[in-house]
Amino acid sequence: MPEPTTPTPPRRAAGGVGTHPAAPAGPRPHAAGVGTSPARPEAEAKVNGAFDYASDLHFDGMLWGHTLRSPHPSAGIRAVDTAPALALPGVHAVLTAADVPGKLHYGLIDADQPVLAAGEVRYQGEPVAIIAADTLDTARLAAEAIRVDYEVREPQCDPQAAVDAGNHFRYQPVRLGEPVTAEAAVIIAREYTVGMQDQAPLGPESGAAVPTGDGGVRLHVATQWLHSDLEQLAPCLDLEPDRIHMVMAGIGGAFGAREDLSVQAHMAMLALATGRPVKMMYDRAESFLGHVHRHPARMRYEHGADEHGRLVYVKAHIVLDGGAYASTTDAVVGNAASLAVGPYEVEHVAIDAWGARTNNPPCGAMRGFGGVQTCFAYESQMDALAEALGLDPLEIRRRNAVAQGSRLINGQIIDAPSPAAPAVVGSDAVPQAGTAPSPAPPGAAGADARPFSPLADMIDRIREIPVPAIPAARDILDLPGGTGNTTHGEGVRRGVGYGVGLKNVCYSEGFDDYSTARIRLELEDGEPVATIHTAAAEVGQGHWNLQTQIVRTELGVDRVRLAPNDTKVGSAGSSSASRQSYMTGGAVKAAAEAARALWTDRDLADGPIEATRVFRHRATKPMDAITGQGDSHVQLALCVHRATVDVDVELGLVKVVDLTCVQDVGKAMNPNALEGQIHGGTAQGLGLAVMEELVTVRGEVKNASFTDYLIPTILDMPPMRLHIVENADPEAPYGLRGAGEPPTLSSTPAIVAAIRDATGLALTRVPVRPEHLTTGRPS
Amino acid sequence: MSEGMRVRMRVDGAEIAADVDRPGESLLTSLRDRLGLTGSKNACEQGECGSCTVLLDGLPVCACLVATAQCEGREVKTVVGAVPRPVRDAFVACGAVQCGFCTPGLLVSVADLLDREPDPDDALIREALAGNLCRCTGYEKIIEAVHVAAEAMSDGVPRVPARSHLHHNQWINVTTFPRGDAETGEDTP
Numbered sequence: 001m002p003e004p005t006t007p008t009p010p011r012r013a014a015g016g017v018g019t020h021p022a023a024p025a026g027p028r029p030h031a032a033g034v035g036t037s038p039a040r041p042e043a044e045a046k047v048n049g050a051f052d053y054a055s056d057l058h059f060d061g062m063l064w065g066h067t068l069r070s071p072h073p074s075a076g077i078r079a080v081d082t083a084p085a086l087a088l089p090g091v092h093a094v095l096t097a098a099d100v101p102g103k104l105h106y107g108l109i110d111a112d113q114p115v116l117a118a119g120e121v122r123y124q125g126e127p128v129a130i131i132a133a134d135t136l137d138t139a140r141l142a143a144e145a146i147r148v149d150y151e152v153r154e155p156q157c158d159p160q161a162a163v164d165a166g167n168h169f170r171y172q173p174v175r176l177g178e179p180v181t182a183e184a185a186v187i188i189a190r191e192y193t194v195g196m197q198d199q200a201p202l203g204p205e206s207g208a209a210v211p212t213g214d215g216g217v218r219l220h221v222a223t224q225w226l227h228s229d230l231e232q233l234a235p236c237l238d239l240e241p242d243r244i245h246m247v248m249a250g251i252g253g254a255f256g257a258r259e260d261l262s263v264q265a266h267m268a269m270l271a272l273a274t275g276r277p278v279k280m281m282y283d284r285a286e287s288f289l290g291h292v293h294r295h296p297a298r299m300r301y302e303h304g305a306d307e308h309g310r311l312v313y314v315k316a317h318i319v320l321d322g323g324a325y326a327s328t329t330d331a332v333v334g335n336a337a338s339l340a341v342g343p344y345e346v347e348h349v350a351i352d353a354w355g356a357r358t359n360n361p362p363c364g365a366m367r368g369f370g371g372v373q374t375c376f377a378y379e380s381q382m383d384a385l386a387e388a389l390g391l392d393p394l395e396i397r398r399r400n401a402v403a404q405g406s407r408l409i410n411g412q413i414i415d416a417p418s419p420a421a422p423a424v425v426g427s428d429a430v431p432q433a434g435t436a437p438s439p440a441p442p443g444a445a446g447a448d449a450r451p452f453s454p455l456a457d458m459i460d461r462i463r464e465i466p467v468p469a470i471p472a473a474r475d476i477l478d479l480p481g482g483t484g485n486t487t488h489g490e491g492v493r494r495g496v497g498y499g500v501g502l503k504n505v506c507y508s509e510g511f512d513d514y515s516t517a518r519i520r521l522e523l524e525d526g527e528p529v530a531t532i533h534t535a536a537a538e539v540g541q542g543h544w545n546l547q548t549q550i551v552r553t554e555l556g557v558d559r560v561r562l563a564p565n566d567t568k569v570g571s572a573g574s575s576s577a578s579r580q581s582y583m584t585g586g587a588v589k590a591a592a593e594a595a596r597a598l599w600t601d602r603d604l605a606d607g608p609i610e611a612t613r614v615f616r617h618r619a620t621k622p623m624d625a626i627t628g629q630g631d632s633h634v635q636l637a638l639c640v641h642r643a644t645v646d647v648d649v650e651l652g653l654v655k656v657v658d659l660t661c662v663q664d665v666g667k668a669m670n671p672n673a674l675e676g677q678i679h680g681g682t683a684q685g686l687g688l689a690v691m692e693e694l695v696t697v698r699g700e701v702k703n704a705s706f707t708d709y710l711i712p713t714i715l716d717m718p719p720m721r722l723h724i725v726e727n728a729d730p731e732a733p734y735g736l737r738g739a740g741e742p743p744t745l746s747s748t749p750a751i752v753a754a755i756r757d758a759t760g761l762a763l764t765r766v767p768v769r770p771e772h773l774t775t776g777r778p779s
Numbered sequence: 780m781s782e783g784m785r786v787r788m789r790v791d792g793a794e795i796a797a798d799v800d801r802p803g804e805s806l807l808t809s810l811r812d813r814l815g816l817t818g819s820k821n822a823c824e825q826g827e828c829g830s831c832t833v834l835l836d837g838l839p840v841c842a843c844l845v846a847t848a849q850c851e852g853r854e855v856k857t858v859v860g861a862v863p864r865p866v867r868d869a870f871v872a873c874g875a876v877q878c879g880f881c882t883p884g885l886l887v888s889v890a891d892l893l894d895r896e897p898d899p900d901d902a903l904i905r906e907a908l909a910g911n912l913c914r915c916t917g918y919e920k921i922i923e924a925v926h927v928a929a930e931a932m933s934d935g936v937p938r939v940p941a942r943s944h945l946h947h948n949q950w951i952n953v954t955t956f957p958r959g960d961a962e963t964g965e966d967t968p
Contacts, residue, residue: 039871046879047867047886049818049858056817136812137801202822202830202880202914252822252880253914284823477902483909540878540915672874672920679917680877706827706912714908714918719901 021528023599024556033553034734037672040545041562042538054206054222054249059277062208063092065263065270066139066280068129068146069289070121073324073359073699076151077119080129085142090134093273094142100269102238106261108228108364110169110326115236115265121150123324123361124700125289132270132278155359155699159321160298162356169322169329169355172337174409174628177348179313184304188384192301192377193765195693196321197294197684199366200711203252205262205290206281209271216243217268222251224258226535227571236265237272244268248565254539255684256365257291259576260327288704292327292364293694295320295355297336297373303381309389309396313348314341314381314409318374320363322355327364329355334509335370337628338410342378343455343502343638344400349409351628359699365576367684368744371503376688376766379499379749383756393498393753394459402502403453411629414636454727455500458640458662461723467496468644468658480646480653482715491650497643497753501745505635505738506579510622513579513634515615516570517587519551519595522608530555530595533563536572536584541740542673543580547588549670550733554592555599570614578637578738581669586733587615618731635729639663639742641682641750644718647758652770654690656718656751664725666737671724677740679720685747687712690755693767788850790816791860799847806850807831807842810857818858818883822912829911832884834861839891841910858883862890869928870921877915885911889925898929 032038045051082094097104097118104118105111117128129146133139156162163171181187207221216239223229226246234241251258263280270278282290300317318336322329337353368375386396406414471478479487507513518533530551538544548560565572572584594611602609621630644658659682668674691710695702703709728735748766756763759773783800790810797809807824810816810833820830824843831842834856842855866889869875876882885908892899892907899907904925905918913921 037874040876042879043871043876046876046882047858047862047870049883051879052817053820053880055821056811058815200914201878202820202828202912203878204822251878252820253878255914281821284825475902477906483906542877676874676877676916676920679919680915681917683917684914705825706823707825711912711914712917713910713912714905714921717918720917720919 020523020526020603020605023596027554028556030552030556032549034549034669036549037670038545038549040542041548042544052250053203053252054220055204055281057206057208057220057249057279059208059210059279062277062279063132063134063270063274064136064139065267065278066131066133066136066143067127067266067286068131068143070117070124070126070128072121072150072152073124073155073157074153075121076153077117077121077128078149078151081147082129084145084147085131088138088142088145090138091131091142092276093132093270094129094146095269095273096129099273100236101272103235106232106236106265107326108260108328109330111232113325123359125361126324127266130266130270132274157358157360157696157699159319159356159358162358163319163354167357169326169357170333172333172353172623172628173626174337174340174349174351175626176409179315179348179350181304183306184312185307186385186388187302187304188381188388189302190381190384190764192299192380194297194373194376195767196296196361196363196696197366197688197692198288198694198709199255199257199291200709201253201255201257204282204284204287207249207263207267208277208279209267210277211271211275212245216245217271218245218247219264219268220247220249221264222249222258223264224254224537224539224576225574226565226567228574229261229264230567232261233265233268237268246567248537251537251539254537254575255367256369256576259365259574260292262290284706285704288694288701288709289361292362294366295322295329295332295363295373299374299377301377301381303385305385305389307389309385309391309399311344311346311400314346315350316340316352316377318351318353320353320355320373321358321360323358323360323362325362327362329363331509332364332370334623334632335504336374338408338623338632339371339502339504340374340378341409342375343402343500345402345406346409351409360696361694361701367681368503368741369577371501371741371745372688372748375499375501375745376749376752380752380764383497383753394463397498397500398456398459401453401455401459403451403456405451409628410623410632412631412633454664455638458638458664458725461725462640462642462660462662465660465721465723470494480648480655481651482655486651486653487648492646492648493758495645495647495754495756495758497750497755497757499641499746499748499750499753501639501742503578503637503742503745504633505637506577506582506617508620508632508634509630510620513573513583513617515572515583515587516612517584517591518569518610518612519588519591520608520610521555521595521599521604523604524559527559528557528604529559529561530557531561531563532588533569534572534584534588535565535567535569536580537565537575539575541575541580541677542670543575543584545673546581546585546669550585550588551592554589555596578740581736582617582635582732582738583615585669585736587613589733590615635732635737637664637737637739637742639746641743641746643747643750643754645751645754645758647755647773649759649773652773654755654768656686656690656716658718658721659686659747660721661743662723662725663739663742664727664737665739666729666732667726667735668724669734669736674724674739675722678722678743681740681743682720682747683712683717685744686717686751688766689748689751690768691716784848786847786851788852789854790814791857797847802846802848804847805843806833806845806847806855809847810842816857820880820883822880827912828881829888830881830884832887832911833857834887834891839888858886862886863932865931866890866893866928869924869931873920873924873927875916875920875924881911881913885913885921889928892925893929893932897933899925
């Protein structure tokens with residue numbers, strides 16, 4: 001991949017020829033700094049076809065790797081005969097579990113997943129053997145030639161039955177008060193189902209492993225977290241971590257799919273076995289089997305409210321299907337439990353959340369991470385309560401909205417100032433930053449007796465944005481069914497619905513979450529140039545650009561360079577949990593501040609300055625195993641959506657005609673990229689609402705292709721109207737709030753609520769499919 | 780494996796010969812793996828995603844669905860040779876590129892659209908780009924980029940819109956609360 005260089009913004013007035021620029025006194029506005037929308041540093045390469053994605057890698061003399069996967073969701077392996085594959089011309093290595101050099105298992109949280117299956121397989125698609133050959137075709141033929149003697153077993157595919165049998169990765173209850181029905185004027189009890197969603201990044205899993213000649217290996221791979229990959233890989237390869245050099249390859253989207261290992265251990269094993277570079281690249285079908293998915297969920301909810309619509313109690317029984325291996329199910333269950341009632345005040349709560357172990361495909365990280373499933377359920381419940389009480393759906397949310405000082409169900413106080421500023425440690429003598437001044441509460445609080453509620457404010461704002469009118473004359477193409485020309489408007493009903501989402505930002509539950517940044521300042525042609533070195537994954541969200549903006553703001557330099565992301569600098573953590581602006585943004589800011597301080601005392605003509613900083617957010621606490629209580633989240637972010645839909649109630653076709661969104665982002669660091677995140681997150685929520693489901697039957701995936709797994713096209717997406725709110729978080733760098741995930745939570749329930757409004761159906765399952773709308777429809 | 784064959788074609792203006800040893804090899808595989816021309820992307824290889832869209836004798840096709848053997852003597856234009864500068868500039872300026880994996884195919888489709896229809900409305904844009912999947916953007920800024928590109932190409936004046944979304948979407952508003960100076964407070968003397 002070409003080293004990303006950023007376009008030099010228009011020159012500002014600077015020192016004349018012969019004078020060396022001096023350090024700025026502090027951060028200051030820059031034409032391409034924080035709050036502006038400069039072009040991304042890698043955009044030019046991306047529009048010229050010159051950006052090297054992991055699937056574009058090529059090394060001289062390289063072999064192609066391929067994976068033989070289990071066709072069975074559950075089976076014993078009696079024997080694997082690799083001889084027929086090895087006998088094929090052009091095949092250089094065929095490896096099985098017996099060839100794993102070190103530890104046999106890996107995993108993000110629990111190391112329970114076999115590098116290659118030994119003795120049994122637990123899901124369809126589990127890797128059994130790997131092949132290196134001259135061409136990918138040859139490697140695929142070799143995989144077909146391998147004889148595996150399976151003893152096929154009955155798969156365990158029912159998550160509730162698995163939980164009943166004690167097969168779960170985590171059980172997390174939350175208990176608060178005494179949830180009793182007596183005081184409730186209205187009780188709503190319903191069961192909700194969320195299908196298995198896939199991240200479906202367009203770039204396939206891919207990478208290349210290159211032997212370094214001294215027994216070590218260099219991996220070029222598209223991943224969300226280089227250092228976690230390294231930590232998991234090294235023991236499996238039986239190599240010291242410093243013998244493995246991880247280098248980021250160009251990433252074609254991630255959305256959680258690149259959080260777990262895919263090609264990494266396999267291609268490294270093949271490269272070490274053959275002594276040659278080995279490239280691996282999944283095709284789309286293998287991609288669907290080769291990464292984790294969003295947990296499908298079954299959730300039984302009971303909400304009790306008084307006659308004014310104030311919540312009295314909430315009970316929920318949540319079963320998330322973790323599939324065959326642990327992946328991040330532990331953390332997903334924690335999120336589902338702690339965020340189970342959403343951004344609403346309630347005194348009495350009994351939540352039981354499980355992550356089941358089954359023979360279904362492993363599930364783990366996807367944008368929204370445990371927050372998406374429960375959001376669909378609790379928002380559906382809020383609508384049902386409103387309907388039962390004759391209340392406006394926005395009004396019932398407003399009446400229950402958390403405010404500053406409110407207690408979440410995990411006992412955490414929302415938006416309360418914390419005694420500890422973000423901790424920064426570094427490798428030079430610059431003292432730690434002091435405590436940030438506590439800001440006054442936002443001005444809107446003033447007259448109201450209640451503490452300021454950011455959510456109530458956002459609800460008021462979305463109410464003010466007009467609902468789009470039904471045009472007098474509509475093009476047939478604009479109706480549900482679109483180019484299919486299935487209606488002239490008869491049977492088409494309009495509906496409007498709302499959804500509110502609450503998402504935690506950064507890693508929760510006491511995890512030591514940190515990021516590292518190194519900044520080097522030097523003179524080139526008499527001008528200061530800053531080089532940023534981090535391991536943070538640019539997955540498409542615009543993080544490289546953000547780093548350059550921060551450095552330009554903090555150091556006032558025009559010329560900024562990004563060193564390739566690799567493991568020669570400390571961990572940046574994952575590009576997930578909406579955390580990278582906060583965490584690596586925080587690290588880059590801290591390193592830039594340190595470099596600025598050093599620059600004040602010296603002339604760059606005397607030599608370069610380098611500063612490295614490790615940034616940590618405030619410490620969090622685990623959730624109590626019995627009560628779920630614990631100050632477990634770092635930061636919380638809110639998003640409100642309104643969906644307007646047209647539904648052809650005769651054919652069951654849905655056309656989303658408008659999505660309006662109010663989101664609190666703390667600080668719009670790069671407005672253009674931010675809008676793109678909200679648009680894209682909203683689109684994935686639309687996908688879950690009406691299109692996307694990876695269908696499994698008895699553990700077998702039935703639609704592992706873009707022909708059968710449908711993601712939104714440009715025809716499926718409506719215009720999106722955004723109102724971005726900057727309600728700064730004083731603890732976060734620049735006041736920002738993580739923004740990538742919240743829209744994915746709230747758009748799904750908003751769309752389903754709109755479909756309910758149009759059809760009068762209860763709709764307790766997503767995705768909503770045509771048959772859900774045409775059968776059981778009230779006449 | 781069958782006997783090899785040599786296919787001569789013009790790719791982005793250059794005369795190129797591809798030695799193909801399988802009759803079914805796709806144009807996409809030949810471009811990417813045989814000729815090292817990786818500008819066209821391989822997201823699905825079954826004609827669903829549009830990431831490999833190229834112009835074949837001026838018509839947009841999915842390179843993964845065309846056999847290289849069909850391309851003898853024909854002209855292939857990829858993202859490298861098919862896309863006018865203003866279209867690329869508009870995609871960059873409007874934020875229509877995120878991960879960028881769909882971008883080469885989308886750019887070729889947009890080039891084809893603007894060649895047929897210099898000033899398309901939203902409905903035409905949606906119809907023309909319906910075969911190009913994007914997982915990152917929700918398509919909003921892609922639509923906007925097509926409008927910006929069309930405008931730039933109509934008068935030949937290259938433009939880089941500062942906050943160009945207002946061109947297409949007048950409903951992006953930002954509200955900033957008064958607050959303590961968290962932005963600069965810590966380090967400003």
